[in-house]
Amino acid sequence: MSDNKRRVDPVTGTETTGHSWDGIEELNNPLPRWWLWTFYGTVVFSVIYVVLYPAIPLLNSATGGALGWSTRGDVAAAIAEVDASQADMRASLVETDLAAIDKNEALFSFATNAGGAIFRTNCSQCHGSGAAGALGYPNLLDDEWLWGGTIEDIAFTIRHGIRNEVDPDARYSQMPAFGDMLEDDQIATLVTHVQSLPGGADPLSGPGGELFEMNCAACHGANAKGDRTLGAPNLTDAIWLYGSSDEQLTEVISRGPFGVMPPWGGRLSEAEVRAVATYVHGLGGGEPQVGENTIPEGAGATDAAPSDPDEGPFEEDAPQE
Ligand code: HEC
Ligand code: HEC
Numbered sequence: 001m002s003d004n005k006r007r008v009d010p011v012t013g014t015e016t017t018g019h020s021w022d023g024i025e026e027l028n029n030p031l032p033r034w035w036l037w038t039f040y041g042t043v044v045f046s047v048i049y050v051v052l053y054p055a056i057p058l059l060n061s062a063t064g065g066a067l068g069w070s071t072r073g074d075v076a077a078a079i080a081e082v083d084a085s086q087a088d089m090r091a092s093l094v095e096t097d098l099a100a101i102d103k104n105e106a107l108f109s110f111a112t113n114a115g116g117a118i119f120r121t122n123c124s125q126c127h128g129s130g131a132a133g134a135l136g137y138p139n140l141l142d143d144e145w146l147w148g149g150t151i152e153d154i155a156f157t158i159r160h161g162i163r164n165e166v167d168p169d170a171r172y173s174q175m176p177a178f179g180d181m182l183e184d185d186q187i188a189t190l191v192t193h194v195q196s197l198p199g200g201a202d203p204l205s206g207p208g209g210e211l212f213e214m215n216c217a218a219c220h221g222a223n224a225k226g227d228r229t230l231g232a233p234n235l236t237d238a239i240w241l242y243g244s245s246d247e248q249l250t251e252v253i254s255r256g257p258f259g260v261m262p263p264w265g266g267r268l269s270e271a272e273v274r275a276v277a278t279y280v281h282g283l284g285g286g287e288p289q290v291g292e293n294t295i296p297e298g299a300g301a302t303d304a305a306p307s308d309p310d311e312g313p314f315e316e317d318a319p320q321e
Contacts (some may be wrong), residue, residue, distance in 0.1 A: 001279065086110075090271040098151045101278050115279025119274050122264065131283050135243060136259055141283050144239045146231045147171050153228075155277035161263035162231065174180060178215065179254030186211055191249040197224050198238035208286040 002151060006018040009027055017026040044291070053065040080119075088109045093101070102108045121128060126137045133139035138146060147157050160169040178187060193201070193208025203224035204213050213222065219232040226234035233241060243253045264273060 018104070020203055039074055070225070093274050094272045095172065098103055098155055098274060098277065101151070101274070102282075111275040111278035112282055114249075114272070115275035115282075118268065118276040119279055122268070123276070128262070131280070135259075136241060137193075138259075139239075140280050143237065144234065144237060145228065146226075146241070148228045149281075151281040154280050155273060155298055157261070158200065158268075158280070159265040159273050162259055162261040164262050165253075165256060167265065168238055169265035173219070174258065175219065175232070175256040177256040178256060182211070187250060187253050190216075190253055191246055194235055194249055195244060197236045200236075203236075 006016060008015050009025065010026060014027045016027060019026045050063070051065070052069075053067065054062045054070060055256045056063045067237075089107065093102075093109055093111055096107060101111055119131065121125075123131075127133050127140055127170055130135070131140040138144075143149065145153070147153060157171060158239045160171060162171045164170045166302075178190075182190070189208045190211050193203075193206065193212060196208070197203060200234070203217070204222060212220075212224070217224075219230050219280065220235055221232075222236040226232045226236075233239075233255045238244075240248075242248055242257050268276070271291060
């Protein structure tokens with residue numbers, strides 16, 4: 001393997017490298033041209049690349065490159081682009097009359113999608129991820145509204161909340177605790193009376209009706225169909241926010257329920273409030289549906305269909321106020 005073994009191969013006329021393995025010798029051919037030029041090309045390319053792009057790692061960063069390009073910058077630009085494209089949508093969401101949002105298909109679908117995401121983040125812990133509610137937290141899918149089901153009503157409820165101490169415009173009302181005012185047997189009579197209402201009983205007849213007229217009709221109405229200006233629920237529709245068992249109704253009438261919802265006006269932007277209102281309105285504004293699935297405790301209520309078809313549970317659903 002030393003130079004003294006170098007010689008010219010007689011068959012090809014090419015010099016050998018002088019390496020020999022078991023008599024097999026290596027010819028000293030030059031590298032192919034194409035290979036060499038490719039190699040020189042990559043060297044030139046790498047020098048240009050190092051100058052133009054981030055390349056050499058430093059302690060905390062890397063050389064920036066003459067073009068100032070970075071993957072992070074690319075992502076930021078893409079985000080800014082999406083932001084800018086949505087800025088128009090957000091602006092028109094704020095400018096458009098709430099009731100007219102669904103007339104603009106693109107705006108409506110933007111609002112519904114954004115509203116769904118906002119709902120899942122901010123509202124689902126109380127109202128359920130599917131908005132079906134729970135005991136004390138109203139179902140937002142059905143056509144039964146405590147405070148009104150127009151998109152304006154819903155947006156107001158979301159913006160200011162209900163019975164909270166934070167927003168002076170919060171929807172407010174308070175059912176008295178009748179445990180302090182009525183005897184136990186009177187409350188028991190009222191419980192039975194209230195349970196009979198979805199079955200079509202006359203709210204004002206019988207001993208229960210007398211008590212109802214004196215103590216309850218002012219808020220729940222002489223027809224017991226509730227009052228949206230007070231958030232007083234319809235008691236004839238077999239949809240119970242707080243349950244319909246003897247114990248639950250005794251508790252409700254004795255202590256007075258006090259459902260609180262926080263205001264979102266300060267926490268969400270105006271566009272976000274409108275988006276989530278559009279989303280909620282889209283959930284419940286549709287067809288009347290049978291509300292059995294909204295009854296947390298079915299006792300005595302599920303089978304109580306209204307006797308008069310004209311007095312169906314959803315009769316009152318026309319937007320009020
Ligand atoms: C901390 C629990 C809580 C959170 C969070 C919450 N809500 Fe509520 N929400 C309530 C309660 C309780 C009521 C019922 C108050 C009552 O009894 O009148 C209510 C009522 C409502 C109503 C009125 C329903 C009707 O029948 O009139 C709407 C609409 C509503 N919530 C939407 C939302 C939206 C949208 C969000 C999210 C931005 C949200 N809520 C977040 C607790 C909550
Ligand atoms: C000052 C108005 C007011 C009066 C008077 C009043 N209520 Fe209420 N009632 C309400 C409001 C408001 C609610 C809803 C509270 C909430 O959502 O937290 C309610 C809720 C209820 C509920 C719960 C309904 C459900 O869906 O779970 C029942 C039952 C009820 N009231 C029965 C009565 C009876 C019986 C009387 C008479 C003894 C009465 N109320 C008197 C305002 C009133």
